[in-house]
Amino acid sequence: LAKTTQPISMDSYEGQEVNITCSHNNIATNDYITWYQQFPSQGPRFIIQGYKTKVTNEVASLFIPADRKSSTLSLPRVSLSDTAVYYCLGDNQGGKLIFGQGTELSVKP
Amino acid sequence: GAVVSQHPSRVICKSGTSVKIECRSLDFQATTMFWYRQFPKKSLMLMATSNEGSKATYEQGVEKDKFLINHASLTLSTLTVTSAHPEDSSFYICSASAGLAGHSYNEQFFGPGTRLTVL
Numbered sequence: 156l157a158k159t160t161q162p163i164s165m166d167s168y169e170g171q172e173v174n175i176t177c178s179h180n181n182i183a184t185n186d187y188i189t190w191y192q193q194f195p196s197q198g199p200r201f202i203i204q205g206y207k208t209k210v211t212n213e214v215a216s217l218f219i220p221a222d223r224k225s226s227t228l229s230l231p232r233v234s235l236s237d238t239a240v241y242y243c244l245g246d247n248q249g250g251k252l253i254f255g256q257g258t259e260l261s262v263k264p
Numbered sequence: 265g266a267v268v269s270q271h272p273s274r275v276i277c278k279s280g281t282s283v284k285i286e287c288r289s290l291d292f293q294a295t296t297m298f299w300y301r302q303f304p305k306k307s308l309m310l311m312a313t314s315n316e317g318s319k320a321t322y323e324q325g326v327e328k329d330k331f332l333i334n335h336a337s338l339t340l341s342t343l344t345v346t347s348a349h350p351e352d353s354s355f356y357i358c359s360a361s362a363g364l365a366g367h368s369y370n371e372q373f374f375g376p377g378t379r380l381t382v383l
Contacts, residue, residue, distance in 0.1 A: 158363055170314060183294065191374075196355065196377065196379065197376055197377060198268075198359070198374030198375050198376050198377050199308070199357075199359075199374045200374065201372070202380045204371070238353070242307070242308075246372075251298070251313060252298070252310065253310060254300075254307045254308040254309075254310075255307060256307050259308055261317075
């Protein structure tokens with residue numbers, strides 16, 4: 156499973172767009188890229204998943220370049236409630252997920 | 265969406281006792297469930313993969329006799345921490361994957377976690 160690298164922390168303000176980039180140089184051909192959100196003392200929550208190009212849902216967009224060595228999670232107009240840890244994972248859909256360190260996003264008023 | 269529950273949400277026990285944590289998929293069947301532990305300010309660490317009707321597969325460094333996993337049905341997996349000690353205090357999280365109608369991928373759903381404190 157691919158090892159992922161993300162910034163340890165990021166700060167933002169309410170209403171701004173936040174982009175979190177993840178490096179996964181050794182992503183396998185059959186791995187999808189999945190992002191999870193985790194609040195303190197809660198289980199992770201699925202945000203978005205993609206294979207390549209761009210995926211958008213009601214909460215986020217995911218940009219994956221053609222070489223798939225990185226991906227960027229984009230959160231439009233963040234609010235205080237988006238303060239959380241965000242994890243990027245390579246997911247071969249065989250179920251087993253290996254979590255990296257994650258990015259602690261802090262949204263300030 | 266699919267819901268995974270855990271019971272209890274938090275437990276405090278004395279050193280040397282055993283603690284059982286339940287993980288249930290409430291509205292879907294999961295042939296595979298996973299158990300993680302998480303220390304404060306750290307990432308989730310996969311402990312084992314639980315397969316219905318067969319023995320669990322443990323990750324390297326996880327003691328299978330210490331952390332007993334049973335997956336007796338398609339909706340229930342249990343983790344028993346045997347002879348718990350203070351160093352076993354942690355946040356334990358389970359997850360289950362399912363190929364749901366309308367999804368093109370096997371999304372993994374996580375439980376809310378169980379906070380174990382061993383005195």
